[in-house]
Amino acid sequence: MDSDIILVIVVVTALAFDFTNGFHDTANAVATSISTRALAPKTAVALSAILNFVGAFISIKVAATVASGIVDSELITTTVIFAGLIGAITWNLATWYFGLPSSSSHALIGGVVGAAFAASGAEAIFGDGLLEKVIVPALVAPVVAFLTAGVCILITYRMVGRLRPGSVNRGYRLGQIVSASLLSLSHGTNDAQKTMGIITLALIAHGTLEGPAPDPPLWVIVSAATAIALGTYTGGWRIIRTMGSKIYKMDPAQGFAAQGGGAAVLLTASHLGFPLSTTHSITGAVLGAGAAKNLSAVRWGLAGNIAVAWVLTLPAAAAVGAVTYGVSRIFGAGALGPLLISVSLTMLIAAMFGQRLRHGPPVAPAPPSPPPAPADA
């Protein structure tokens, strides 16, 4: 009976994480499109939500479970998964509250690492895996994307800088719709899969599913796709504001260079088997596209805050995951601990969303976009 209740709690928590993943990462795909008025805010999040939903059905490769190669899978229990999810959800909500883009994948890995450490000690953690899958990509993604987007916007201005701004802006707004769509589809494919993997793992641990790598049941695929799409549609407007206009107010050409360049970096990395964080890549690209045009117009203080959030993601989510596991174990190995923690977190989320709904409009109307700079700017 207890194991049934824990399974239900893990499934609901995984879907809650999927939801936060969706609204936290909406900004990656649509922030620059909204900022440059390529898409209206509601249209942008609706398009992104639909493509996230569709993307979730493209890949069901649950064997690539998150944290595999980082944590000893033999030591992962449903309670460890639950505590890891709580760590990730908490970090996602905290960074959303402050409007800081950060990697949901790294938060989930951090949460699971912390919970596994609390459950089994240091031998449960593979340092090499952590270095390869988290630390090196976190350093590489923003740097490569920054330089790439910088070069891309310089090429773009060289090509179209002397043309009339009206037709150029229209052209790049159209291009942004395509790049935002591709990013949304890719996000749904990658991130919904993580939730499917976690629920499948819990079903295996519970004994509902058998075999080394069974396909997830249809209800798992549909619920994960729905949760990420609903989260995306809800829209993490605070982070959208940060990425779309607070770091740097972009023109459509810069928006396209950031999105197109960022998408090319992400998909090339994925093709090479070196997956990078979407958040790190797109944020790096936004900074690069801004800095290449006007270094001083970029708000470097805000960029610094974002970098601090990235550094803190893994240890902070790990700490919450470890504490959650510890608190859960105070109530024994049964379902009481996870149940109490879930209820507490649900009340906290309800309070935060209630405050968000009371405080207002999603995104202020964007001012008219500046024309592209001349070629020699």
Add this chain to the structure above:
Amino acid sequence: MTAAVDSGALLELVWAAPLAAIIVVTAWGLVVYGTARAGDARRDGRTGQAALHVCMAAVGGTLFVAAIVLGLIVTTAKG
């Protein structure tokens, strides 16, 4: 610990990712440039130049579509 990182893939990423991005933005740049210049040429009655710029936009559009299709293949190949 350093053995854990695939330095070959990392190096390839450092040159291949910017190259892919440059191809994408150049392709779309050709579309925007060709379309804008073709419109100007048509208005001035220079039909030859207009046709040339339409061809340029078409080449850019084809490259861009090819890049998007490649992106979709990479996305779906993970399944």
